[in-house]
Amino acid sequence: MNINGEMIIGASIVRGAAGTVRAYNPGTKQELEPAFGLATSDDLARACLLADAAVEPYRALSLEERANFLETIAQRIIDLGPALIERASQESGLPTARLEGERGRTVGQLRLFAKVVRDGLFLEATLDSALPERTPPRADLRMRKIPVGPVAVFGASNFPLAFSVAGGDTASALAAGCPVVVKAHNAHLGTSELVGKAVLQAALDCGMPEGVFSLLIGEGNMIGGDLVSHPAIRAVGFTGSRAGGLALAQIASRRKEPIPVYAEMSSINPVYLLPGALATGGAALAGAFVDSLTMGVGQFCTNPGLVIGVAGPQLDAFRAAATAALQLKPAGTMLTAGIHAAYTDAVGIRAGIAGVTLVAHGSSDGAGCAAKAALYECDAATFLANPALEEEIFGPVSLLIACQDEHELLAVTRHLEGQLTATVHAVASDHALAGALLPLLERKVGRILFNGFPTGVEVAHAMVHGGPFPATTDPRSTSVGATAIERFLRPVCYQDVPAGLLPDALKDGNPLRIARLVNGELKLPA
Amino acid sequence: MNINGEMIIGASIVRGAAGTVRAYNPGTKQELEPAFGLATSDDLARACLLADAAVEPYRALSLEERANFLETIAQRIIDLGPALIERASQESGLPTARLEGERGRTVGQLRLFAKVVRDGLFLEATLDSALPERTPPRADLRMRKIPVGPVAVFGASNFPLAFSVAGGDTASALAAGCPVVVKAHNAHLGTSELVGKAVLQAALDCGMPEGVFSLLIGEGNMIGGDLVSHPAIRAVGFTGSRAGGLALAQIASRRKEPIPVYAEMSSINPVYLLPGALATGGAALAGAFVDSLTMGVGQFCTNPGLVIGVAGPQLDAFRAAATAALQLKPAGTMLTAGIHAAYTDAVGIRAGIAGVTLVAHGSSDGAGCAAKAALYECDAATFLANPALEEEIFGPVSLLIACQDEHELLAVTRHLEGQLTATVHAVASDHALAGALLPLLERKVGRILFNGFPTGVEVAHAMVHGGPFPATTDPRSTSVGATAIERFLRPVCYQDVPAGLLPDALKDGNPLRIARLVNGELKLPA
Known part of the structure; x- marks a missing residue:
């Protein structure tokens, strides 16, 4: 796959017209080819509106279709082959063995989230039966988690694959059922384009709704602020500096409708x-x-x-x-x-x-x-x-x-x-x-x-890559591991909703065969 | 129990010396006896520091002791008898039948959280086994939720019992293992004093650490801001106006260490x-x-x-x-x-x-x-x-x-x-x-x-009393129902921690007999 200096807006590969920026080889102190086109504010708005339009069709897909999309992204990243590792190494100065390991982690992460999606435990399906004889009578109450809507993702400088375009924030947001708009990190633009095109290809392979994924290129602060400010964006995933995370959190808190920012920022461990x-x-x-x-x-x-x-x-x-x-x-x-x-x-x-x-x-x-x-x-x-x-x-x-x-x-x-x-x-x-x-x-x-050392963060169910401020802006969450999906979900209760209108997760008979909490008791599928 | 115009700071019943305020009967437009003493900033600091000191001993108690404390609070509220209903009716203009129902809901809520605590599901205990043969080897990883620390609670005007001193925010925070500092709502000061003394009595009955509960009386905005600003406070529960909730959220976001504010604010349903x-x-x-x-x-x-x-x-x-x-x-x-x-x-x-x-x-x-x-x-x-x-x-x-x-x-x-x-x-x-x-x-x-009407909020596992802004400041949460406890918890991961130092929730053999996620599979206690 060629690197052309392009970004991805919905189903389109687009070259930004707001100027150019180049990647840089920190080992040689040389700029790298090609020049990348910067997004205009129209590009940004289009990506956000397409993400908003994708919310309903994307979350309406079956869990199996969503899981398959994640696995297809993993495969498309593998299919990029050594060219991905080579470019990532040029852009980051990191050795190829380290980047091969990071690629393994990145696709492993996508596959773990595919499993999490199929399990359905993240839906936290909960049913309380009607009690018509009680005084006062209790209605039939059912609860599940739904995706919050489009998520803006800011990749980190230090993990060009695992915390970037198709890294943990993107994987967990897509797993939750949220469309994603990524702002590429300018330290690894070519790597971002390659991975972004792999995600686009997977979306096309799987017949995903347009807008489920976009990748923008822009000069750091301005496009970041505009992205977090856009009304379609409902949550933010960020890994980077304390100043950067706090700036995005401030922008998010001053929106007409504030949104959560999950910023992983600074720690001396x-x-x-x-x-x-x-x-x-x-x-x-x-x-x-x-x-x-x-x-x-x-x-x-x-x-x-x-x-x-x-x-x-x-x-x-x-x-x-x-x-x-x-x-x-x-x-x-x-x-x-x-x-x-x-x-x-x-x-x-x-x-x-x-x-x-x-x-x-x-x-x-x-x-x-x-x-x-x-x-x-x-x-x-x-x-x-x-x-x-x-x-x-x-x-x-x-x-x-x-x-x-x-x-x-x-x-x-x-x-x-x-x-x-x-x-x-x-x-x-x-x-x-x-x-x-x-x-x-x-x-x-x-x-x-x-009796170990903190470097090395396992992608597992019990992992917590988070912590009290200033480690993160939200110590209730983790950015690595299966529960990272919880950041992009919120609960909805259905009271006396007719059987035919209930979501599958909450239907009598448990057609999705997921674990559910029924009248306070956890029930595993038979 | 007499109403003396007092507040509660740790184990002490205190009369505030920063001026006085009186409750008011909205039916007769008359002020009510007695005058209540207002908290000084020293009173507020003492309550917060006692809450901070109570964090470790309170969270170290067994789940059974915590559950029993919640049930004892419920019983002590019942023991207040008709005097509580009478005072609440005078202060709110609400009829006694409604307040009796609200009392039932309040004690039912405390008892539901006692059950939630005993179940231990809220701990979200998660274990991933070590994989020493894998390349690279995987460490032993275990995760549980811990309480966030002292919680500030602001009662609502419209529920002098169920959303007040021992209402849903207090019950869920205590259930999570968090000490609570309540700011009494000035519309029902006498009701607050009665319930506050019932909570204090329950704490003494159960040998709880001093500082697990305090009740402050103050002129609205100032003491509220000071409470949310105090470094010991780690989360805030609020039910009230949009302006009030947003003001507290702004104060919380400007702290040296920002904290979450769960404000339930405004909705036209x-x-x-x-x-x-x-x-x-x-x-x-x-x-x-x-x-x-x-x-x-x-x-x-x-x-x-x-x-x-x-x-x-x-x-x-x-x-x-x-x-x-x-x-x-x-x-x-x-x-x-x-x-x-x-x-x-x-x-x-x-x-x-x-x-x-x-x-x-x-x-x-x-x-x-x-x-x-x-x-x-x-x-x-x-x-x-x-x-x-x-x-x-x-x-x-x-x-x-x-x-x-x-x-x-x-x-x-x-x-x-x-x-x-x-x-x-x-x-x-x-x-x-x-x-x-x-x-x-x-x-x-x-x-x-x-096919119903929204008034009437059941306290159940599947209830969601929350929603996107401006209904609340945090749509990922609910202020009513069993999952309200999640607001006051955060995850901690334990990697290769020696068996003797692991918390009971994560020990081999599952001594607490709670549901746990083991290598991605949900396991119910035998």
Whole structure:
């Protein structure tokens, strides 16, 4: 499939006429061919109106048709072959093996949502029988979830496939029965065009209503604001910076009819090294930590940006082993020139904060947008006194906090902002302290993990990739995993609706054969 | 139990020292004894900090202890006996039979949530097994919902029991495991004190941690803003006006850490009279409609403020029968002098809109804050051209829209704002039209009912008392029914957490004996 600098509006492949923009190779610092046409405000309006027109026909399809559409998108992405990986690597600086893994995750995600759709559990079908003899009589009440309507999706810079055009937000919104309008991330325009055309092809293959999917190209902020402001859009999925997420949330809250924004924004993902774990395997921990810190040049939402331990010989040994490991790590190419510049600036500011010292850095600066990893350190008092040290720096940098004792470690924990993850390294002798940490962490984070590292987010039913502000704008939700579908649904109750007019999910006899809550009791299909 | 003008802060009964306020009898237009002390900002801070301190001990209790607390509150409210009903009637002008029914609903609601808590389904326990042989290996992932933390509750004017101190918001928040700080509605201060002391007594009976419940008295806006702004508060439940709900939502969105506001605000609850239903039973429909319109002096969120039919002899017959029924309805005392004044003003403005005519009004103005019911009429073009006609008027007034044909009826429907309910009167010959209406209504409302009237909201599993903006600030939720608990929960994922540190809901062997989703399959307890 060729890359022509085009976008997708309903069933049409369109070249935007509001100027051009080019993708960029951060490894070579060269612009890439071709030029992409930018969407006009008419293009945007057309995509939104087509999405609105697709709401009724798309949600009226059977669950099987919806699931098949998701699986067909997955197959069409596979069919793009190595050209997709090659272009994504050029645009992101990410190695091909990583991108092949990400493609596997992306199609796995689409297939998981196909299964979720077929199961029908997401409909939360609920039936309460009429009680005509009761005083007062109870009506027949039935409830199901319906899609909220068109969803605007903003892809992330750091996952050109899994959090982009056909990533988790798009897959979960389409699974919920919502048409999607994606704004392509300008860091990977060619990748976006390829995947967008795969989605379009799948929509045509499956006879989907026009408007179920559109892909717009535009200069960042303006088209984003216009998209979130458009009356047809009913919810927003976003992965990116805190400033970007908050800006979209503000726009959404000032609409005539406010809409929810699911923004996954910023997290420094504390890693706790409890005393027993440090004593047992501190050196191995240091190596694994440095691998996690530098994986993907630190460009993960779940990058371990904070390491917390109790000062003493065992933490000293960890520091020494981490230093040795970090000094061997070569610089890596960051995703964009902007991200690289922001990283360099932020690390410079951190280095200048009184009380913060450099522990170690990676082996060298490289060519292009290459960034050197770094580990800094401060004591708990310095951390508690400097809110800037809680701000995420996107890239391979972390801060070690050496606490005086367990009491101070808990005080640092209570002070933390909301996070996507917290990690605890603990052996049996640490379980009393871990037990004291757990309830504090539960109130701060979306995912708690033991004896691992937070990078790597499994796509599963029990995954939570979310958390209290500023990790996200909505801690009741996750952007990864099966329950991400819940973000794009809302309940409707049907009272005494005649049998012939009821949706299938709520009909007597359970024709969809889904699990339903009947008079308060969960009933599985026979 | 005496009414002393006191509030409740944690385990203490306190008299506020920031001035006084009195309750008011809208029937006699007399102030009621005693004077109530207003909360100082210290009082508010103390209630919030005690709520914060109660989070861990309260959520650590067993589900059985939590359920028993809810049931004990219900019993303590019953134990207040006729004094509660008498005071509520004085403060609201509502008849005792209505208030006895409302008390039954309030305690029934607490008992339903006790059952919901024991069932444990609200925890949404989810387990994905480790797959150590997979490439890459999958960790052990488990998920459950936890309470969000302290919830601020704002009672409604129109339900001094069921949407107030121990109403649906409080019951669902306590069921979720969240401490609650209630701001008493100034229209029923004595009722609030009585119920508040019943909740306190139940908390003491059950050995609940101090701070699980507080009740503040304050002058409306200021204390409300301070409460929503307090960092300890993590979510807000509100039932009231559109202006009030939006003001709280704005305050919440501007916090350092924004929090969700569940505001149930405004709805005009369209009632459709389809041609067959009108032909079959128009006169009976007219009588039932007027009863619904004037019940509780029209002071329901679900009051039928809009009636939509197709012009013709059958609608003429409905109009004539509604006129006859309405003219027999005496004026009724409204809840407060402010509500009465707002109703009178709004009806006056409506009467002055060009194209709007008076169909009929109730028999007389009465003494005190008594209000005369009224039915107005306009054509569809007038309705579509006047946004003011879509605004809720709180009280016994409705607007009949006589459409030229079914096409215009559908156009009016597409134009509507979000609503709590829509009602369709239809017989078999109307089902084609009803089938065309249904998908439009699903996108506008939280509850669709056939051949009934929207007043009367059942507390059940399938109930949805919610809907798109401006009906609420969050159409993904309901403020009535079992799923209201979901508003105050958020998910946490546990990855490779050692068995001894896992919460009971997620332990191997399912010690809580709750339904769980295991590797994507729903498993009921044996």
